[in-house]
Amino acid sequence: MRSIILCGGSGTRLWPLSRKNYPKQFLKLYNDHSLLQETYLRMREIMPSKNIFVLTNEDNYFNALNQIGEVDNKFSKKNIIVEPASLNTAPAIAYAVKHLMEREKINHDEPLVFLPSDHFIGNKKNFLKIIRKALLKVGNHIGTIGLVPKSPETSYGYIKKGEKVGDYFKVSEFKEKPDKKTAEKYLASEKYLWNAGIYLFNAKTFVQELEKHAPEIYKFFIKKWDISIKEFSLMPSISIDFAISEKTDKAIVFSGDFDWSDIGSFDSLAEMLEKNGQKNHKHVGVDSKNIFVHSSSDKLVTTIGVDDLVIVENNDSILIQKRGKGEDVKKLVEHLKKNNFREVEHNIIVHRPWGKYEILIDYPGYKVKKITVYPKSKLSLQLHKCRSEHWVVVKGNAKATKGSENILLKKNESVFIPVKTKHCLENLGKTDLEIIEVQVGNYLEEDDIVRFDDDYKRT
Numbered sequence: 001m002r003s004i005i006l007c008g009g010s011g012t013r014l015w016p017l018s019r020k021n022y023p024k025q026f027l028k029l030y031n032d033h034s035l036l037q038e039t040y041l042r043m044r045e046i047m048p049s050k051n052i053f054v055l056t057n058e059d060n061y062f063n064a065l066n067q068i069g070e071v072d073n074k075f076s077k078k079n080i081i082v083e084p085a086s087l088n089t090a091p092a093i094a095y096a097v098k099h100l101m102e103r104e105k106i107n108h109d110e111p112l113v114f115l116p117s118d119h120f121i122g123n124k125k126n127f128l129k130i131i132r133k134a135l136l137k138v139g140n141h142i143g144t145i146g147l148v149p150k151s152p153e154t155s156y157g158y159i160k161k162g163e164k165v166g167d168y169f170k171v172s173e174f175k176e177k178p179d180k181k182t183a184e185k186y187l188a189s190e191k192y193l194w195n196a197g198i199y200l201f202n203a204k205t206f207v208q209e210l211e212k213h214a215p216e217i218y219k220f221f222i223k224k225w226d227i228s229i230k231e232f233s234l235m236p237s238i239s240i241d242f243a244i245s246e247k248t249d250k251a252i253v254f255s256g257d258f259d260w261s262d263i264g265s266f267d268s269l270a271e272m273l274e275k276n277g278q279k280n281h282k283h284v285g286v287d288s289k290n291i292f293v294h295s296s297s298d299k300l301v302t303t304i305g306v307d308d309l310v311i312v313e314n315n316d317s318i319l320i321q322k323r324g325k326g327e328d329v330k331k332l333v334e335h336l337k338k339n340n341f342r343e344v345e346h347n348i349i350v351h352r353p354w355g356k357y358e359i360l361i362d363y364p365g366y367k368v369k370k371i372t373v374y375p376k377s378k379l380s381l382q383l384h385k386c387r388s389e390h391w392v393v394v395k396g397n398a399k400a401t402k403g404s405e406n407i408l409l410k411k412n413e414s415v416f417i418p419v420k421t422k423h424c425l426e427n428l429g430k431t432d433l434e435i436i437e438v439q440v441g442n443y444l445e446e447d448d449i450v451r452f453d454d455d456y457k458r459t
Contacts, residue, residue, distance in 0.1 A: 001046075001047060001051065001110060001111045001112070001113070001135050002047070002051045002052070002053065002100065002106065002110065002111075002112050002113075003043045003046070003047060003051065003052050003053070003112070003113045003114075003115065004053045004054075004055050004081075004093075004096050004100075004112060004113070004114045004115075005036070005039050005040060005043070005052070005053070005054045005055065005115060005116075005117045006055050006089065006092065006093075006114060006115065006116050006117055007025055007036055007054050007055060007056040007060065007064050007117040008055065008056050008057045008060070008083065008086055008092060009023060009024060009025060009116070009117075009118060010023050010024075011023045011024025011025065011027075011118060012329070012330055012333045013264055013265050013266075013326065013327065013329045013330050013333075014027070014263070014265070014266065014269070014329070015317075015319065015329055015332070015333050015336075015344065016312060016314040016316075016317035016318070016319055016343065016347075017029075017294070017296065017312060017314050019343075019344070019345055019346060019347045020059070020344075020345035020346070021059070021345060021346050021347065021350060021351065022063065022347055022349070022350075022351055023060070024118045024263070025039075025117040025118040026060075026063050026064075026067060026351075029263065029269060030120070030272070030273060030276070030278065033071065034067055035117060035118045035119070035120070035263070036054075036064065036067055036068070036117045036118070037067055037068070037070065037071050038120075038121070039115065039116075039117050039118075039119070040052060040054075040068055040071065040072070040075075041071060042121065042124060042127065042128065043115075044072065045124075045128055046128060046131060046132060046135075049072055049074055049075050049076075049079070050076070050079070052075075052079060053079045053080070053081055053096065053100070054068065054079065054080045054081070054117070055081045055083060055092055055093075055095075055096045056080060056081070056082060056083070057082065057083055057085075057086045058082055061080060061082050062351070062352070062353035062456070063351055064080055065077055065080055065353075066351075066353070066374070068080075081095070081096050081099050083095050083096075083232070084229050084230075084232035084233065085232050085233040087232075087233070087235060087236075087237040087238075088237040088238050088239050089239045089240040089241075090214060090217055090236075090238045090239055090240045090242070090243035090244065091217060091220075091232070091235045091236070091237070091238070093114055093199070093206075093240055094206075094210060094214075094217050094220070094221050094235075095228075095232065096114070097112070097203050097206055097207070097221075098221055098225075098228065100112070100203065101203050102225060106203065108202060108203045108204040109202050109203075109204055110202055110203070111135045111136075111138055111200060111201070111202055112200065112201060112202060112203065112206075113131060113134070113135060113198065113199070113200045114198070114199045114200075114240075115197075115198045115199075116197050116198070116262070118262070118263065119196070119197075119260060119261065119262050119263065120259075120260065120261040120262075120263050120272055121258055121259065121260060122258065122259025122260070122261075122272075122276070123257075123258040123259045124258070125258075126256065126257060126258035126259075127256070127258040127260075130145060130254055130256040130258065131145075131198075133167055133254065134168075134200050134254045135200060137166070137167050137168060137254075138200045138201060138202075138252070139202075140202065140204070140205045140250070141168075141201065141205065141250045141251070141252045142199070142200075142201050142205065142206070142209060142244060142245060142248050142250045142251045142252070143168070143199065143200035143201060143251075143252050143253070143254065144159065144171070144195065144196070144198060144199050144200070144245065144251065144252070144253050144254070145196045145198040145200075145253070145254050145256055146159045146161075146169075146193025146194060146195060146196065146253040146254070146255050146256065147193055147194040147196050147255075147256055147257065147258075147260050148193060148194075148255060148256070148257045149186065149187050149192065149193065149194050151187070152180060152183035152184040152186070152187045153183060153194065154177055154178060154179060154180055154183050155177060155262075155264055155265070155268070155327065156177065156194045156195060156262070157174065157175060157176055157177055157194070157195035157241070158174075158175040158178065158183075158186055158192045158193065158194060158195060159171055159173075159174055159175070159192065159193045159194075159195050159253050160172040160173040160174075160175065160191055160192050161191055161192070161193065161253065161255070165252070167254065168252045168253060168254050168255075169252065169253050169254075169255065170251070170252055170253075171245075171251035171252060171253050172191075174195070174241055174245060174246045174251075175192070193253060193255055194260070195241075196256075196260060196262075197262070199240060199245070205250065206244075207221065209244050209248050209250065210243075210244065212247075212248075213243065213244050213247040213248060214238070214243040214244060216235060216236055217235055217236070217238075217243065220232065220234075220235050264326075264327075265326025265327055265329065266292065266294070266310045266312060266319075266321065266326050266329070267310065267323060267324060267325075267326035268326065269292075269294070270292035270310060270323070273292075274292070280292075280293045280294065280295065280301075282295050282298055282299065282300050282301060283295075283300075283301050283302070283303070283311075284300065284301075284302045284303075285302070285303045285304075286302075286303070286304045286305070287304060287305045288303040288304065288305065288306050288307065289307045289308070290307055290308045290309075290323060291303055291306065291307070291308075291309050291310075291311065292309070292310045292311070292323070293311045293312075293313075294311070294312045294313070295312075295313045296313060296314045296315060297313065297314070297315050299313055301313060308322060308323045308324070309321070309322065309323060310322075310323055310326070314347070315347065315348050315349065315358075316343055316347065316348045317343045319332075352379075353377075353455075353456045354373055354374060354377040354378060354379055354455075354456070355371070355372045355373040355374045355377060355427075355432070355433075356371075356372050357369045357370065357371045357372070357437075358370045360436075362444075365440065365441070365442070366438065366439060366440045366441075366444075367438075367439040367444045368436065368437070368438050368439075369436070369437045369439070370434065370435075370436055370437075371391075371425070371434070371435050371436075371437050372432050372433070372434050373396075373398075373425060373426070373427040373432065373433040373434075373435075374427065374432060375427055375429055375430050375431060375432065375433075376427065376428070376430075377426075377427055377455075378399075378424060378425060378426035378427065378455065379424055379425045379426070380424065380449075380451045380452070380453060380454035380455070380456070380458060380459070381401065381422060381423070381424045381451070381452045381453040381454070382422070382423065382424070382449050382450060382451045382452065383420055383421060383422045383423065383449075383450050383452075384419060384420070384441070384448050384449065384450075385419070385420060385448055385450065386419065386441045386442055386443035386444070386448045387419060387439045387440060387441025387442075387443065387444055387448060388416065388417060388418050388419050388439070388440050388441060389416075389417040389423070389437055389438070389439050390414060390415075390416050390417070390437070390438040390440075391409075391414060391415050391416075391417070391425065391435045391436070391437055392412075392413075392414040392435060392436045392437075392438075393409045393410060393411050393412065393413055393414070393433070393434075393435050394411065394412075394434050394435060394436055395411060395431075395432065395433065395434035396411070396427060396429050396431055396432060396433035396434060397409065397410055397411075397427075397428060397429050397433065398425060398426065398427065398428075398433050398435065399425075399426040399427075399428050400415045400423070400424070400425055400426075401422070401423055401424035401425075401426075402415060402417055402421060402422075402423050403421050403422055403423075419441065422452065424453075
């Protein structure tokens, strides 16, 4: 059996925490692990790391590799599958199945489970129990996991249970997100489950159903590898639900109850954290009720005489919304995109394959960054045409290349890199290297980089 973690989403409803360059699945929202790391660690309790794959896009390849590497140094980069273009779940899953069949040479009857990377699972024991059972029992069906609903939610899709056969139900019908009145009817009938977006099947059954119900994707699937990659972006952008699950007569659902949330909004995040007794001690409220505060930079947030608010602070942006209006954050993001606000996509903390940097000061003529380089990692050999840089080591030991010189730097030591001078920064140690970088010049944007050599093939 194999698991494939879907890690290509953008999570726009969690802006300003989730950005294009660091979306929701990489965030640490409720403990020291990100949502992706939590998902991976759960699946590792079922199968070895060599059987766990992460399906992502090119932009998030290094984010995914670095995060999984933080929790499992045995995880291989060959287990990250990079889709040629970001479409939707049906093309993405088809690409992953093709990769497993043609590159990994898997047994076509071997059960596969595809699961989102950005969901909360409160009861891990029950979750693992139902996944194990579903993998053993799915056979030649298109399986999914349904959650016993606790309330008339309008932000989830629903699955109507049909005939019960042993450990699962035949799927009678898939339902899109309902209005409140319809959701209340679903809940009262006890015939419906929340759709958790988890799918199970073997490659043979998937290909058969793809040919039958999604011929445009199947045509891509049967082409030679190089051609299929070249033409991938021409496929329809369609979900696995619409492409196969809602059409097939082989759909079954395993009913579960494991304290689940897709964390689709700050309302659901607030509800989840409050239910688990987590409080933000950096919020002080006077005559304030029902206030949820999340501060990424651990700033003190104070409120006076206000009720029913969500307040989210993330270094360069602050969101204040009425509780219950979480779905409308998507509208806000669309407005920011339309009006070319940089904050909609990029954060002042930027993640790179070698580590990350945080912009501390950004003014015309000079910029200050805090740069973190992971152990045994280095930046590319490069130069800048418009700026000089001054590096000061504040933690760890660095190897700095300046022209033809190689300079070893310890804490509180520094080096100056003039304009148009080839340079490189490397961490030779076993702990993170941190430096403060001061840039001075008439142009300080990231595209003023000429690379000569790079471990990550960005030259």
